[in-house]
Amino acid sequence: MNIAIVGESTRTAVWEQHLRALSHVEEVTISGKPVYDRVDGCIIIQDAESRLSIVEDCVRRGVHVYLVSQLPTDLPKLEKISRLAEEAGVRVQFSHWPSYSPSTQWTKKLITRSQLTQIRKEISASEFSHSNRSFDQHWLDEIGFILAFHRSEIRFVHARPVFLSNMMTGLDLTLVFEDSTLASLQFSIVGAEEFHQRMLSTQELMIDTNVGRQFCRQITVNDKQRVSIQSKSFDPKHTAEQSVSHFVASIHTGRRPDFGIYDAVRLIRAFEKVRSQLRMVS
Known part of the structure; x- marks a missing residue:
């Protein structure tokens, strides 16, 4: 399969190494902007506010996507992506590091x-x-x-x-x-x-x-x-490598990622419950 890595060149090198070590990955494409054509999956290394819009574009085009960033907390956007991913059969993974340690x-x-x-x-x-x-x-x-x-x-x-x-x-x-x-x-x-x-x-x-x-x-x-x-x-240095392996495996086998869009939606719903109570007692 062909996996694209989207992000600044200073951040993509180590992710490329992780991908090239996997037998199911035949080609790796590096780009500074989103790539949708002739790729099976896309790793987006992005902390900008627009990162969920990029994820949504990938899903709409049938491209499996792994977002490497702080966890986004925009619940309506996440719920929308969840519905789209379910309809399209696309895997969406997030870099929740505790899940992959x-x-x-x-x-x-x-x-x-x-x-x-x-x-x-x-x-x-x-x-x-x-x-x-x-x-x-x-x-x-x-x-x-x-x-x-x-x-x-x-x-x-x-x-x-x-x-x-x-x-x-x-x-x-x-x-x-x-x-x-x-x-x-x-x-x-x-x-x-x-x-x-x-x-x-x-x-x-x-x-x-x-x-x-x-x-x-x-x-x-x-x-x-x-x-x-x-x-x-355990060696914590293997966490990022482990997450890439899980992403590629989810594409290859069709199984749900260890921390995918379902988990992100469930987490942010819980997050909102906690924040709501914190606002009441602050």
């Missing part, structure tokens, strides 16, 4: 439905350049991770912002799902140091992940009622 891919093989998900993320204030968009993007990514392991609808949202003067510096969030599973997130931009932990639990198994180090602990109780812990480490 090696630790997450490994965790999904062990846990398909978490009963309790707990996330704590702290960023040191000295290294955080604050804006509403970047703040939102941090917790948006984490909700996307949560939804991958909680497939039922959200029944209840409890969201409380943390303010210093008029600046939002943290978020305490609890999500209760229709199947009675639960997820919580504590996020702060005034941590003493970088800290990012995700814990997923079922009745038989717990996975505790140090996200920054990509270090996982698999915790179980053995037949003798003793806690058993097995550790596994």
Whole structure:
């Protein structure tokens, strides 16, 4: 298949390497503007506001598309693209990095439905350049991770912002799902140091992940009622490569991407529920 990469030349080189390493990719086209003719798929490396319009154009022309950018939050536009993609049989993938990290891919093989998900993320204030968009993007990514392991609808949202003067510096969030599973997130931009932990639990198994180090602990109780812990480490450098492999595989097999248009719509609907409650209590 022929895959086009659209973006600035300084950003396309590594993506070209990832593509050329895949057996199903016969040709790679590099361009500074969208390519629709004689291509099977298009990787768009673009953060401009117009990026969803480019995705929509690809879908309308029957071109599978992978958008590498911050997650867009325009829900009406995403819902429109979702309908078009469904009608056209086109795969639309987004660069939600938590979905493609090696630790997450490994965790999904062990846990398909978490009963309790707990996330704590702290960023040191000295290294955080604050804006509403970047703040939102941090917790948006984490909700996307949560939804991958909680497939039922959200029944209840409890969201409380943390303010210093008029600046939002943290978020305490609890999500209760229709199947009675639960997820919580504590996020702060005034941590003493970088800290990012995700814990997923079922009745038989717990996975505790140090996200920054990509270090996982698999915790179980053995037949003798003793806690058993097995550790596994991953290389985070493989995340982008993994995402490209998934995109090409989704085109080749017709299966849904690990984080596609359906997941993006579901995530932004949840995002809007949380933001709505934050506006009420701010």
